[in-house]
Amino acid sequence: MEEKKVIRKKIFAIRQDISDQWVQDISIELSKHLIDLPVFQHAKKVMIYADYHHEVKTDYIIRAAWEAGKQVAVPKVVGKEMVFHLLTDFKQLKPGYFGIPEPVSGEAVCWDEALMIMPGVAFDRKNHRIGYGGGFYDRYLEKHPGLDTVALAFDFQIKDQVPCEITDICPQIIVTETETLFRRED
Numbered sequence: 001m002e003e004k005k006v007i008r009k010k011i012f013a014i015r016q017d018i019s020d021q022w023v024q025d026i027s028i029e030l031s032k033h034l035i036d037l038p039v040f041q042h043a044k045k046v047m048i049y050a051d052y053h054h055e056v057k058t059d060y061i062i063r064a065a066w067e068a069g070k071q072v073a074v075p076k077v078v079g080k081e082m083v084f085h086l087l088t089d090f091k092q093l094k095p096g097y098f099g100i101p102e103p104v105s106g107e108a109v110c111w112d113e114a115l116m117i118m119p120g121v122a123f124d125r126k127n128h129r130i131g132y133g134g135g136f137y138d139r140y141l142e143k144h145p146g147l148d149t150v151a152l153a154f155d156f157q158i159k160d161q162v163p164c165e166i167t168d169i170c171p172q173i174i175v176t177e178t179e180t181l182f183r184r185e186d
């Protein structure tokens with residue numbers, strides 16, 4: 001199996017090559033699949049990342065959540081942890097940790113029941129996930145085990161197998177532009 005850092009390098013190379021237009025179009029297609037899921041429809045609170053560097057874009061989902069009357073919160077890195085802040089306007093986001101858009105205002109929230117929409121670098125069909133390597137989501141989800149978890153990925157981010165460590169937390173669902181992968185309990 002390829003090592004995490006090799007996989008990250010390959011995915012970053014692809015992410016650099018794709019056009020802004022492609023990312024925009026495919027992100028909207030994929031967002032519509034997410035919005036149709038019962039777990040999104042039923043959620044009253046949505047925790048979601050603010051995308052950067054050709055991750056799946058999340059603005060369409062955030063707008064859909066606001067329009068449906070849901071509360072939305074986005075993460076800010078503080079030391080080794082993420083703190084989620086209520087987002088009511090995109091103007092609250094400014095480049096922060098590694099240039100990632102982060103909230104500069106908005107009440108900090110700590111929700112135990114909500115839908116967590118996660119980013120990731122690569123996944124496999126057992127819903128194993130690798131991110132940038134900070135362990136931020138693994139640590140957060142360990143402390144908030146009641147959250148529903150959905151990850152967003154383009155098809156090119158789904159590999160045959162990605163390495164998995166004991167502390168890695170696998171999203172319950174992964175949504176791509178062509179498939180929705182449900183984690184099997186085993």
Ligand SMILES: Nc1nc2c(c(=O)[nH]1)N(C=O)[C@@H](CNc1ccc(C(=O)N[C@@H](CCC(=O)O)C(=O)O)cc1)CN2
Pocket residue numbers: 008012049050051052055075076077082097098100119120131132133134135136137
């Ligand atoms: N949009 C978004 N926000 C997010 C995350 C994410 O994956 N995506 N995170 C998920 O954890 C957290 C931030 N985690 C991060 C962890 C490490 C690096 C980092 O080391 N970046 C370097 C090197 C990347 C590399 O090439 O390995 C960089 O961007 O230059 C960035 C973010 C919280 N917010």
Ligand SMILES: Nc1ncnc2c1ncn2[C@@H]1O[C@H](COP(=O)(O)OP(=O)(O)OP(=O)(O)O)[C@@H](O)[C@H]1O
Pocket residue numbers: 120129130131132133134135136137138139142165167168
């Ligand atoms: N629950 C945890 N408690 C303490 N340390 C953890 C926990 N989960 C992960 N870590 C540590 O965080 C570091 C990075 O983990 P990993 O490579 O899995 O990050 P990642 O999932 O790719 O990143 P991210 O979640 O930020 O997108 C590892 O050294 C790992 O041991």
